[in-house]
Amino acid sequence: MSNVEHISGVAITEKSDLSERVRMLAMFDAQKAAFEQDRYPSFDSRVSSLKQLKRGILAQKEALLGALEKDFRYRSHDESMLGDIFSSISAIEYTLKHLKGWMKPEKRAVGIVFQPAHAKVLYQPKGVVGIIAPWNYPVFLTIGPLVAAIAAGNRAMIKTSEYTPNTNTVLAEILAGIFDTDKVCVVQGDVDIAQAFSALQFDHILFTGSTEVGRHVMKAAAENLVPVTLELGGKSPVIIDNHISLDEAVKRFIYGKTMNAGQTCVSPDYVYCPNGKIRELVASLKLRYESMYPVNDGYAKRTRIINSKQHQRLLGYLEEAKKRGAEVISLGDATVNSEECYMPLTLVIGTDRTMKIMQEEIFGPILPIIGYDDLNTVIEEINANPRPLGLYIQSFDKNFQQTVLKNTHAGGVCINDAAFHVVIDDLPFGGVGDSGLGSYHGVEGFKTFSHAKALFSRGRLFFSDMLYPPYGKRMHHWFYKLFVR
Structure with missing residues (x-):
């Protein structure tokens, strides 16, 4: 292998963990291909995924608590229950309760000038999203974005923090037991892997971490015009x-x-x-x-x-x-x-x-x-x-x-x-300026991972051609008199 190769547009150096990068790129390509075959997952399939996720977390609750304790040398199980387990389950339950309403097209008003017509907003899945999770609440800050991504109908790749290897292992096992890797998968590795991950041509990236690193993620995403949500921090x-x-x-x-x-x-x-x-x-x-x-x-x-x-x-x-x-x-x-x-x-x-x-x-x-x-x-x-x-x-x-x-x-x-x-x-949860860009949680999370597609539709009746050229007709005169004042 030469000093630098490129696979799917991502540079791979000899000192990098080649096997993990190749695995990451293969999973990315698989998720892209799978999304092409199912661009709008049904309400029932999304609900099923969320319910399985909830069951998986609860079934491995003790394993997660033990892993969190190891990663922190000691961490109170109560703090882990409140900060990681409860918050994750709560997000799933809230989403299950409201998802049907979120998925309904939103009716929008059409001015009298453009009648008769209808306007709606359709919330369409973006595709394959990248979630970069931090170490401080490694369960909640992985599961929370994942819940929003699944609710919106996306596929997701998750880059976990190298600071929490024990928790990452349990999370990866939980998710692998529920989802095929072409739907949800976990990528582990150091800074080199994280940089390669953020350079992938995702349809959206959500990063949680420091402002300094957030700038690098946004810069990498900008190369591919990938929209980002940055959950940062500050004082x-x-x-x-x-x-x-x-x-x-x-x-x-x-x-x-x-x-x-x-x-x-x-x-x-x-x-x-x-x-x-x-x-x-x-x-x-x-x-x-x-x-x-x-x-x-x-x-x-x-x-x-x-x-x-x-x-x-x-x-x-x-x-x-x-x-x-x-x-x-x-x-x-x-x-x-x-x-x-x-x-x-x-x-x-x-x-x-x-x-x-x-x-x-x-x-x-x-x-x-x-x-x-x-x-x-x-x-x-x-x-x-x-x-x-x-x-x-x-x-x-x-x-x-x-x-x-x-x-x-x-x-x-x-x-x-x-x-x-x-x-x-x-x-909604998110920052402003140096503390973040965009927001998620609840309906805002669903919308963050959705494309709001505008839909304007007409039936058989159509009067707009009355304003077509040639200009200077009496209709133009009355239109301007009535509506441009």
């Missing part, structure tokens, strides 16, 4: 009103931060707290954290950072903040353990915008606290930075809520909660 702020009890505010947002050790794209990234109340906020966070994660448990039963690379990245943020004068406060009894990749919830006070901790998405159990006096200053700071995936308002004051809502942009907002808009099946 999602919490804003605490001066009038809400801090204990109440903490109760509302802390689990969004501590779940999965903060390794959640919609996790609160930093907190704005009224000046003069920062110490009170620290005390409230400490009290609530230690009640959720009891002292005598140590770190043995707490979710770990996924690997040493990510753990060292987080430690680097803290080290830089300390050197530059910030105060770092670790909560709970269990301290950082690099060997076990453990880190407790860690508060940082006295940051500035030039620190890495305030420049980059944290994606871990570190929570900077920023004091403020004027809400307008907070809004100006948020708007001066890339638009976040989530924004979390802790306030019962309607004026406070509306001021923030009307003057900021974010992918989604929670009022008196944090992060859990992501599991509301009837809400």
Whole structure:
């Protein structure tokens, strides 16, 4: 083999995993061919696929929980149940309930000028879609997009993260037991495989991951004019009103931060707290954290950072903040353990915008606290930075809520909660700007993976030729007089 070959337009180098690439390309070609034979799967076939998927997940629930625990070194089964299993099953059930209505052609209005006629939108499957899944919720962020793709009548190829090999193996087994590879298949491999995957001529790509990698995926997709949905991240702020009890505010947002050790794209990234109340906020966070994660448990039963690379990245943020004068406060009894990749919830006070901790998405159990006096200053700071995936308002004051809502942009907002808009099946989920492009979940997911085909139809009666040339007829005069004014 020469240094570089091309198969289906994708470059293959000698150092690449040739067998996995050849397998990937063969499956892609098979899916393309299969879609050509079944361009509009029936409602019954889509429902059958979704029901089988649900049964497969439930039948292998314990295997998935065990695999997730291995991949994270330790991850609470409850967190896996809530964040990966429940959310996946909920998405399937919601889709099954509403799919028939989504598939119906939508009637659209036709102006009097074009009557008699009918207009509709037909939702047609796009074809073969690529799903690039991340490591933080490897089940839900694989199954959620897959549910939407199947509901819309597509075939799907899934690239899983190399950080979660045990979970990937179970997922691949579940899907292989339900679907032929020309309908749904899993591709595993490292960065080289991921790059080759994103360069395939899919009919749509959905990527979940970092903004940096998302730019590369979009660039690769652009070469083939492949539409993309990017579910990214960013720095999602919490804003605490001066009038809400801090204990109440903490109760509302802390689990969004501590779940999965903060390794959640919609996790609160930093907190704005009224000046003069920062110490009170620290005390409230400490009290609530230690009640959720009891002292005598140590770190043995707490979710770990996924690997040493990510753990060292987080430690680097803290080290830089300390050197530059910030105060770092670790909560709970269990301290950082690099060997076990453990880190407790860690508060940082006295940051500035030039620190890495305030420049980059944290994606871990570190929570900077920023004091403020004027809400307008907070809004100006948020708007001066890339638009976040989530924004979390802790306030019962309607004026406070509306001021923030009307003057900021974010992918989604929670009022008196944090992060859990992501599991509301009837809400679109997606970012804006650096935090993402497009959305899915619920009907938005169905539409993301569908082509909205416009249909304009006429019957036997036809009057439009009255406006045909030659121009200057009396009909043109009256038409302009009536409709161009």
